[in-house]
Amino acid sequence: MNVIETSELGKRYRRRWALRDCTLTIPGGHIVALVGPNGAGKTTLLTMAVGLTRPTAGTLTVLGGEPPGSPGALDHIGFVAQDAPLYRSLPVSDMLHLARNLNRRWDQQRAEDRLGQLEIPLRQKVGELSGGQKAQLALTIALARRPALLVLDEPLAALDPVAREDFLASVVAAADDDGISVVLSSHVLADLERVCTFLVVLARGQVRVSGPVRELLATHGAGLEEIALRHLRAGVPSSSRTEAGQ
Amino acid sequence: MTARTLAPGAGGDVAAIGRRPVPWSKLAWVTLRQRRGLLIGGGILLGVFAVYMVIMAVLQDNAYAAVAACHPAATLKCQQLANSFTRSYWGGGAGPVIASGGAQTVSSLLFAIPVLLGAFAGAPLLARELESGTFRFAWTQGAGRSRWTVSTLAVPAVVLVAATGAFTGIFYWYFRPFIADGQVSEMLPLGFALLGVAFAAWTLLAYSVAAFLGTLFRRTVPAMAVTLVVYIALAMATATAFRPHYAAPVTVRGWNNGAVWVISQWVKAPDGQVLNQPAVNNLAQHLPASVQNSSSPDAFTNWLTQHGYTLWQSVQPNSRFWQFQLTEGAWLLAVSSLLIAATVWLVRRRGA
Numbered sequence: 001m002n003v004i005e006t007s008e009l010g011k012r013y014r015r016r017w018a019l020r021d022c023t024l025t026i027p028g029g030h031i032v033a034l035v036g037p038n039g040a041g042k043t044t045l046l047t048m049a050v051g052l053t054r055p056t057a058g059t060l061t062v063l064g065g066e067p068p069g070s071p072g073a074l075d076h077i078g079f080v081a082q083d084a085p086l087y088r089s090l091p092v093s094d095m096l097h098l099a100r101n102l103n104r105r106w107d108q109q110r111a112e113d114r115l116g117q118l119e120i121p122l123r124q125k126v127g128e129l130s131g132g133q134k135a136q137l138a139l140t141i142a143l144a145r146r147p148a149l150l151v152l153d154e155p156l157a158a159l160d161p162v163a164r165e166d167f168l169a170s171v172v173a174a175a176d177d178d179g180i181s182v183v184l185s186s187h188v189l190a191d192l193e194r195v196c197t198f199l200v201v202l203a204r205g206q207v208r209v210s211g212p213v214r215e216l217l218a219t220h221g222a223g224l225e226e227i228a229l230r231h232l233r234a235g236v237p238s239s240s241r242t243e244a245g246q
Numbered sequence: 247m248t249a250r251t252l253a254p255g256a257g258g259d260v261a262a263i264g265r266r267p268v269p270w271s272k273l274a275w276v277t278l279r280q281r282r283g284l285l286i287g288g289g290i291l292l293g294v295f296a297v298y299m300v301i302m303a304v305l306q307d308n309a310y311a312a313v314a315a316c317h318p319a320a321t322l323k324c325q326q327l328a329n330s331f332t333r334s335y336w337g338g339g340a341g342p343v344i345a346s347g348g349a350q351t352v353s354s355l356l357f358a359i360p361v362l363l364g365a366f367a368g369a370p371l372l373a374r375e376l377e378s379g380t381f382r383f384a385w386t387q388g389a390g391r392s393r394w395t396v397s398t399l400a401v402p403a404v405v406l407v408a409a410t411g412a413f414t415g416i417f418y419w420y421f422r423p424f425i426a427d428g429q430v431s432e433m434l435p436l437g438f439a440l441l442g443v444a445f446a447a448w449t450l451l452a453y454s455v456a457a458f459l460g461t462l463f464r465r466t467v468p469a470m471a472v473t474l475v476v477y478i479a480l481a482m483a484t485a486t487a488f489r490p491h492y493a494a495p496v497t498v499r500g501w502n503n504g505a506v507w508v509i510s511q512w513v514k515a516p517d518g519q520v521l522n523q524p525a526v527n528n529l530a531q532h533l534p535a536s537v538q539n540s541s542s543p544d545a546f547t548n549w550l551t552q553h554g555y556t557l558w559q560s561v562q563p564n565s566r567f568w569q570f571q572l573t574e575g576a577w578l579l580a581v582s583s584l585l586i587a588a589t590v591w592l593v594r595r596r597g598a
Contacts, residue, residue: 050386071267074388081382087280088378098279101272102387102394138383145388 001028001064003149003181004049010057011044018044020205022058026183026198028148030212031175033196034185035228040202042185043082046153049183050079063148075104078142082154084135088127092137095126099141111144132163136170143174150174150182156191168195189228201228208232268389273397281402284367288406291363292413295356299420302349306335310423328427336429349424353436356417360410360445361477364452367402369469372593373460395593399457399586406453410446417441432567433507435485442571447578452477454585461592484574492573495560501547506561516554 002025009022019041026032034042047053048060051069066073086095092115100106115122118140120133129137135155142150152171156164172195175182186192189199199216201209208231209216213224220227278285313331316324336349372395375381385391417440424430430437438444455476460469495509513521513529521529530538530546537549547557562570 047382052382052385069390071265071388071390074386074390077386079382079386081379081386083379085379085381085383087380087383089283090279094279098276099387101276102268102384102389104266104268104388 002026002061003028003064004060004062004183005065006045006058006060008058009045009048009055009060011041011048011053012056017056017205019048019202020057022202022205022207024200024207024210026181026200026210028181029179030181030198031172031196032181032183032198032200033189033192034183034200034202035189035192036187036202036208037232038187039204040187041205042187042202043153044205045202046079046151046183046185047081050077050151075145076148077151078145078147078149079151080135080138080142080153080155083158084138084155086126086134086138086141089125091123091125092120092129093122095137096122096141096144099144103145105146107144107146111140114140114143130163131158132160132166135159135163135167139167139170139174143178146178148180150180152182152184154185154187156184156186156188164191168192171195189225193224199224199228201231203232208234267393270393270397273389273393274401276394277397277401280398281367284370284402285405288363288367288409291359292409295352295359296413296416299352299416302335302352303416303419303422306349306420306423309335310426313423314426331423332427332429336424336427349420349429353421353430353440356440357436360449361452361474361481363406363410364449364454364477365456365470365473367406368453368456368458369460369473370466371398371402371457371460372589373464373466373469376461376464377466392590392594395590399589403450403453403582403586407446407450410449411443414441414443414445417445428505431505431507431564433505433562433564433570438485438489438567438570439481442567443575444571447575447582448477448481450582451480451578454582454589458585458589458592461589461596489570489574490562492570493562493566495562498559498561499556501557501559503559503561505564506559507564509560509562511557511559513550514556514558 004024004026006022006024009019009024010017011019018039022041022045034045036042044053048055049062049068051067051073060068062068062073063076066076087098090098096108096111096115100108112122115137118133118136120129120137126134126137135158139152139155142152150171155167155171159167168191171182171184174180184192184196196213198212199209200207209227211219216224216227220230222230309331313324313328316327318324319328334348372381375384384394387394421430421437421441425432425437432438432441439448452473456469456473459472459476460466463469463472490507490509498506501511512523513526515521533546533549537545542548550557
C-alpha cells in the first residue's frame with residue numbers, strides 16, 4: 001500500500017506555485033525523510049496530504065487510494081503540524097480528554113503510559129511545558145490515535161539537540177512497535193539521515209530525488225547528504241523509480 | 247485497495263469502529279471545555295446583573311405596593327407618592343444607594359449586553375484557532391473539520407440563547423412597576439429590546455456576525471470591532487426604519503391615545519388640508535397670546551379642536567407587541583442561521 005501517492009500535484013498561492021508537477025509514490029512501511037530548503041513546498045505537500053489544503057492541480061491520495069481529509073483518511077493519519085499546535089490553556093489531562101473525544105480510535109492507557117515515562121505531569125498546563133515536552137505530548141496524542149501513517153511537519157525545528165535525539169528515538173520506537181509508516185519533514189537532512197529508510201528531496205516546489213535509502217546509496221555510490229546536495233544543485237528532477245528500475 | 251485492508255499490524259481495526267462518526271455529545275464536550283472561560287465570564291456578567299435586578303425587584307415591589315394601594319390615584323398625596331417612587335427607582339438620585347443611577351441607567355447598560363456577549367463569544371471561536379495555528383490540530387482529528395465546526399458554532403449559540411432568554415424573565419420582574427407606570431413601554435425601543443424574544447435574538451445575531459467575521463478576517467480583535475459597528479448600525483436601522491413597517495400602522499384620531507408607539511402625527515385643517523410639522527409649528531406661532539402663554543400643556547391642542555382642526559396619529563398599538571417580537575425574532579434567527587452556515591462554508595473551503 002502506498003501511504004502517499006501524487007500525480008502532477010500542484011498548489012498555487014495567489015501567483016506563486018508552492019508545489020508544481022509533483023509526481024511521487026511513497027510506499028508504506030518506511031520512515032520517510034522529506035527534505036529541502038525552506039520554501040521548497042514540504043509543508044504544502046504535507047498539509048495537502050492530511051486534508052488541510054486542497055490541491056490546485058493534479059491528484060493526491062493517501063493510504064492506498066483514500067482522498068485526503070475523508071473520514072477514512074482522518075481516522076488513520078496522525079498529524080503533528082509545525083510547532084506542535086495544542087491548546088495552551090488546557091492542562092495535559094484535558095488535552096488528552098479533548099483528543100479522545102475528537103477521535104473514534106483512542107488508546108488512553110498508551111497515552112498515559114507514554115506521558116508517565118516522559119515524566120510529563122498530567123496536571124501541568126500545555127502552555128507551561130518545555131518545547132521538547134510539548135512536541136512529545138503532540139506525538140503522544142498522534143500515537144494514541146493508533147494511526148497507520150504518522151505525518152510530522154518539521155518536528156525537530158524548535159527542539160534543542162537532546163530533545164531532538166529523544167524525539168527521534170520515540171518516533172523510531174513507535175514505528176518499530178506498531179509497524180506504522182512515518183513521514184517527517186526537515187530542512188536539515190543530517191537530522192533525519194540516521195533514521196530514515198526512504199528519502200524525498202524537494203526544491204522550489206518540485207521533487208528532485210525520491211527512493212528507498214538503500215537503493216539511492218547503491219545507485220549513487222555516495223552518502224545521503226552528498227546525493228541530496230548534488231540534486232539540489234543540479235536542479236534536475238530524478239527518481240530512483242526510473243534509475244533503479246523499481 | 248479499500249480502507250478495510252489498511253496497514254496490517256497498525257491496529258487498523260477499521261471494521262470494528264465502523265463508519266459511524268464521532269457522536270455529537272463528545273464534540274459538545276470538546277466545545278464546552280474549550281469555551282469554559284467564556285462560559286464563566288459570561289456567567290459572571292449575567293450573574294451580577296441578575297442578582298442586582300432581583301434585589302432591586304424585591305425593593306421596588308415593596309415600594310410600589312404603597313403607590314398601587316393609594317386611592318384615589320388622582321389626589322396630590324398619591325401623585326407625590328408616585329413621583330417619589332419614580333425619582334427613587336427610575337430616575338435615580340433620592341433612592342437607596344443600591345438603586346443609584348436607577349433603572350433608567352441600568353436599562354441603558356443592559357442594551358450593551360447582547361453585543362458584548364455576542365462579540366466576545368463569537369469572534370474568537372475560529373479566529374483564535376486560525377491565529378494560534380491550533381486549527382491544524384482540530385481539523386485533522388478523526389471527527390473531521392465540518393463536524394468540529396458545527397459543534398464549535400452551535401453549542402455556544404444554544405447556551406447563549408438559553409441564558410439570555412432566561413435573563414429576559416428577570417427583566418419582566420424588574421420592569422413591572424415601570425411598565426405599570428408607563429416609564430417602560432413595550433413597543434418603544436428600550437422595552438422592545440429587553441422584553442420578549444428580542445434580547446436573545448439580538449445576542450444570537452451579534453454572535454453570528456462575530457463568528458463569521460472572525461473566520462473571514464482570521465483575527466479576533468478586528469472581528470470584535472467590526473461586529474460592534476455592524477451591530478449598532480443594524481440595531482439603529484431596525485428601530486427607526488424596519489420595525490415601524492412590520493405591520494401597517496393604524497391611523498387614530500387625537501394625539502393622546504395611551505400606550506401606543508407613535509409613528510407620525512399631523513393636523514387636518516377645517517378645509518381638509520393636511521398640515522405637516524412645519525405648517526403646524528408656523529400655526530402655533532400665530533396663535534393669540536393667551537394660548538401661547540398658557541401654562542397648560544393642552545392649550546394648543548384645545549385651541550386647534552375648538553377651531554375645527556382635527557388631530558391625527560399613525561400608531562403601532564401595544565397589542566401588537568408579540569406579533570412584532572416574533573417578526574423580529576424570526577428574521578434575526580434567519581440572518582443568524584445564514585451567517586453560521588456561511589461560516590461553516592468558509593471553514594470547509596478554506597486552505598491552510
